[in-house]
Amino acid sequence: MAKNKSANIKLVLNQLVSDVFEKNSNQPLNYKQVSAKLNLNDQESRETILEVLKEGKSAGIFLEPEKGKFKLKELQNFLTGRVDMTADGSAYIIPDDEFEKDVFVAPRKLKNALHGDSVKVYVFAKKHGRKNDGEVIEIIKRAKSDFTGVIKISERFAFVIADDKKMMHDIFVPLSDTLGAKNGQRVLVGLTDWPEGAKNPIGTVKHVLGDQGENNTEMNAILAQYGFPLSFPPAVEKEADAIPEEISETEIAKRKDFREILTFTIDPADAKDFDDAISYQKLPNGNHEIGVHIADVSHYVHQGTELDKEAYSRATSVYLVDRVIPMLPERLSNGVCSLRPHEDKLCFAAVFELDDEANIKSEWYGKTVIHSDRRFSYEEAQEVIENKEGDHSSEILKLNELAHILRERKFKNGAISFESTEVKFKLDENGKPIGVYVKERKDAHKLIEDYMLLANRKVAEFIATELKGKNKLTFVYRVHDSPNMETLNTFANFASRFGYKINTKSDKEIAKSLNHLMADVEGKKEQNVLTSLAIRSMAKAIYTTKKTSHYGLAFEYYTHFTSPIRRYPDVMVHRLLQDYLAGEKSADAEFYEVASAHSSAMEKRAAEAERASIKYKQAEYLEENVGNVYAGIITGVTEWGMYVEIEENKCEGMVRLREISDDFYVLDEKNYCIIGQRKKKKYQLGDEVTIKVKKVDLAKRQIDFSLVI
Known part of the structure; x- marks a missing residue:
């Protein structure tokens, strides 16, 4: 133990000593000068530093250009980065500086660092022909504990x-x-x-x-694995319980009153948190006033409170197969803030006057009070659209007509329509899957989406152009970068094998040809493969205060304003918009940029948790079907196997390469396929294959298939 401690002290001293040379332009220094610069002037410390210098010289870290004087052999022997663990227990350190090369660290030199940790590494002097390797000397921050x-x-x-x-x-x-x-x-x-x-x-x-194996156990395990809490702290619940449901006349007097104007919600049949409502009235001039009313969460959740800290930490609601883990306690998400029918509710609204061609004639942003007349499920609203009769049919049909115009205009301007199939499970009373079905997106879904997109776009545009004056106002945008052309060209080459052409000459041409592709593949066996590959070739949308456009939607300005019950960025957007409407100065950009990065990371984590819950339910569903044979389509290839999705039920499993017995197969990454080394037989992404369910491991959420050749 003492030996380890001593070695550890020397590693730290190595870093400190190297820092001294770096700060002094690598001028040759003797051990007394180094000690003085470190304020370590006692005899024992000086002797230790001399040892560090001599040992460093032997290890190739320091040079001794003149007797008793040392200097660094190379500058910048230390760097910080993130641990990427490999299957054998060694790791690569991905440097924070993107221009630095990855550093290999052997298991014995990891100093207890774990996957994802932020660390400081000492990079050894590079020997000819060898990769960068090093040793962890400090764990800066654990990724998880x-x-x-x-x-x-x-x-x-x-x-x-x-x-x-x-x-x-x-x-x-x-x-x-x-x-x-x-x-x-x-x-x-x-x-x-x-x-x-x-x-x-x-x-x-x-x-x-x-x-x-118990449903609750496994779902909670997924939440815990991805760092989402299983309950709200008592202090948060206490704050939520103290919020009154009653709305005072004083508060109503401060707001625009929409309670006499037709207002309704359209949501999934099993939804409990309604955070958006649409109001509609025809104006005397023949135009249409459409209000997008959003639950006024920021009225109830004040910055710095326990409720706010918890909402910030979670950043998003999490949607697993059989449950929702809300960002806010149930009293708020399903009660006080939820825009339930036949109740007065406080909202933050974007209200538009549209003509018959869906051109915006005027717009208004501010606080409202509403009284929802009707709660529609998507299915109920769709019936009204299809049958042209039912509650508020004339208003819904007009809203749908205008939404179609907005949608067509969006695609004409270069938006991309990614319509991948969404799989849902039928569950019994114990949460066990007894069936699988594909969720359809019809006009009722798209109608709501189009008005939410309109509100999000116009709020961002209002802040960025109308209110900014001479100074740029800090705001939280939702941005989506242009695709990486190399990745997109690879996808275009692959899509061409199915007979689809992608024109990559300009952003508009890319969007146009991708939309043609999405329309052409709808309902075909290759739809999921090509859609998921197209999405992967795109950049990921993120939250940031740095305004750039949203490539996928072809909007120059875009934000998230419409879901503050389930997304923290929307809460921030409400606060900022309210402050700026009241004439406040620009907010602290650094705080909102950090909060935006955190929200983006938590959104990614929530998506991973959702995928894990789907994987578990797929495994649980197929557990009863081990030995059954199905038609499938290859959805992914790796160096250890190929992923196959069963066409009938959309469950995905793996065929391991070592278990394909007719040849020795290797991965051809560039062409998305695996190839037999002797017979040259090829299995390519999108190919149809016949598989048998070989094994299901519920604990690992793994499904193994074998090929039926």
């Missing part, structure tokens, strides 16, 4: 085998810290210590999730 896994309990101790494949170490848990967990149960464990030289970290069980 909580892990889900299965607990194994013996008479003297317990340990948790983590679900995370990149967590290479079992976590030791003292028997006193097991929280009553039983052997084999799934738990959430938090790391508490990792003693110097110890092989395994020490942890304590924070939550017993339950028995493996």
Whole structure:
């Protein structure tokens, strides 16, 4: 232990000493001068620094150009980056500086760093022909300290085998810290210590999730694995419970009153949180006033409160297969803020006057009070559209007619229509999947989407152009960059094999040809493959204060204003818009940029959790079908296998390359295929194959197929 401690001190000193040379333009210095610059002037420290310099010289870190004087052999021997763990326990450090090369770190030199951690590494002097390699000297920030896994309990101790494949170490848990967990149960464990030289970290069980295979256990395990809390802290619930549902006359007097104007919501049949409503009235001049009324969450959730801190931390609601984990406590998300029918509700609205060609004649932004006349499900609204009769049919048909014009204009301007199939599960009372179906998107869905897009676009445009005056106002935008042309060209080459042409000459031509492609593939077996590859060739949309356009929607200005019950960026947008309408100065850009980056990261994490829940339900559904044979389509290829999606039920599993017995297959990444080395047989993305369900591992959410050749 003492030896390890000494080595560790020397590593840190190595860094400090190197910093001295870097700060002094790498001028030769003796050990006394280095000690003085570090304010380490006692004899013992000086001798240690001399040792560091001599050992560093032997290791090729320092040079001794003249007797007793040293300098760095190379500048910048240290860098910071993120740990990317490999399957054998070694890692690559992805540098924060994008111009630096990745650094290989052997398992014994990781200093207990885990996948995703931010670390500082010492990069060894590069030997001829060898890759960059180094040693972790400091863990700057842990990516995560909580892990889900299965607990194994013996008479003297317990340990948790983590679900995370990149967590290479079992976590030791003292028997006193097991929280009553039983052997084999799934738990959430938090790391508490990792003693110097110890092989395994020490942890304590924070939550017993339950028995493996139970629906609640597995869904909670997914939430915990991706860092989403399983409940709200008492202080947050207390704040939520203290908010009154009643609206005072004083508050109503401050707002534009829409309670006498026809207003309704259109949402999924099982929705409980209604955060947007549409109002409609025909004006005396023949134009149409359409109000997009959004739940006024920022009226109830004030910056700096416990409610606000929790909402910021979560940043988004999470939608698993069988449940919603809300960003706000139920009292707000399903109660006070939810725009339920036949109740007075407070809103923040974007109100537009449109002519018969859906041209905007005027617009207004501000606080409103509404009284929703009707709560439509998508199916009910669709019936009205198709049958041209029913509650408020004339108003809904006019709204639908105008929405069609807005939609066509959007695509004409270069927006891209990605219509991938969305799979839903029919669940029994225990959450077990008993059926799979594909969700259809019809006019009722698109109508609501078109008016939400209109509000989001015009709010962003209003801030960026109307209100800015001489100064740019800090705002939270939703931006989407142009695609990487190299990636897009690769996709275009692949799509051409199916007979589809992608014109990459200009942004408009790209959008036009992608829309033709999306229309042509609808309902065909290759739809999901080509749609998902097209989406992957695009940049990812993010939140930022740096205004750029939204490529996918072809909007120069875009934000998220319409869902503050379930997205924190929308809450920030409401606050900023209200401040600027009141004449306030521009807000702190740094705070909102950090908050935007956090929201983007949490959005990605929520999407991963949702995918994990779908994977689990797919595995659970196919568990009853092991041995069955299905027609499938190849949806992905990797160096270890190919992913196949069953056409009948859209469940996806893997055929492992080592188990295809007629040849030795290798990956051809460029051409999205695997090729047999002797017979040259090829399996390509989009090919139809016949598979048998070989094995299902619920705990790992894995489905294994075998090829029926």
